[in-house]
Amino acid sequence: MVPNGPMLVEGPVELVTDDGVTHTSDRFVVAVCACRRSKRYPFCDTSHRKRVRSDDSPASHEDNR
Numbered sequence: 001m002v003p004n005g006p007m008l009v010e011g012p013v014e015l016v017t018d019d020g021v022t023h024t025s026d027r028f029v030v031a032v033c034a035c036r037r038s039k040r041y042p043f044c045d046t047s048h049r050k051r052v053r054s055d056d057s058p059a060s061h062e063d064n065r
């Protein structure tokens, strides 16, 4: 498992998500999303690398009056 990232599993794989849909991959190594931010869930699309904006970001300190 990659810290804060996907689980790497040996392929080929067949994954069934909560909605009952079966997803398949024939790759030798498959990155399975563990953060649930992937747009290709259940497969990792590297969205886990994006920073989560915190309330301390400069934009949150702007005065919008």
Ligand code: FES
Binding pocket: 004, 005, 006, 007, 032, 033, 034, 035, 036, 037, 038, 043, 044, 045, 046, 047, 048, 049
């Ligand atoms: S683990 Fe990579 S997008 Fe979720």
